[in-house]
Amino acid sequence: MFALAHLSDPHLADWSVDRPAALANKRITGWLSWRVNRHRIHLPRVLDLMQADLAEQPIDHIAVTGDLVNISLPQEFEGAARWLRSLGPANKVTVIPGNHDAYVRVRGDEGIGRWRDYMTDLGWERAESVPAADPFPFVRRMGRLALIGLSSAVPTPPLYASGTLGTAQLTALRDVLAHLGAEGVFRIVLIHHPPLYAKGHRRKALTDWSEFGDVMRAAGAELVLHGHMHMATLGHIDKIPVIGVPSASALRWHNRDAAAYNIYRVAPADSAWKLAVEIRGLASTEDHFAPSGGFELTIPALRH
């Protein structure tokens, strides 16, 4: 049995603009959107409650599926690095970037490079035929389970929040999944954007969702986890469950869910895997997190 907590889109609120010149590009639209309403939705108080609840849960590892920051200011990345350390050490926490973590082009050492320790291979010897992570896709192998971290975070024009994996990453992903599949492990793919076709969401969508689906169907995976929509969702690519969580810091807002996170408990069962999903969300009193649902899935195994 392995227990993985999955949270996403904290959009850390502890930031301010110290140099107006920093807004002289796409960042201005993000700053306006933050000033108009987002600062009232993503609250440090809610995130603290989530972390307090998380600290009480018996879990083995935490996965964070992107959008830690808002407009990719260097000081936001520093704050996010501190926040990651408050979640746990790099061998207990895995992170991938979201579109807000690549809001504009930022030098790696001032941007997501600050989170590098949380985005590296761990416990897995790459076969010579598998290209080195650059840094995506990286692989974190933990017993009978592996996390595969992707980046769909690319700078986009103003008002766009789309994502792209690109051919090189998809090709490497296919190799990685095939190797891990041969080892018989439970493969969990982490990606910020939901990799499913969504009508009317072109400006927010993964541009190469179809190619990603082809790789999944060809190489296989047991579970795909994402964020980005700020909603609890369950979809499928063939038989592979695709699960999205709400923002970890948000109050309910229009059709967006209030803050919640998931705990996945994975165990082998006969010739399959049992996946129990526990959902823990912000209570209606908004002063603590509590169980707010769950479900169980049986996932075919290649072999045990």
Ligand SMILES: [Fe+2]
């Ligand atoms: Fe987000």
Ligand SMILES: [Fe+2]
């Ligand atoms: Fe996003």
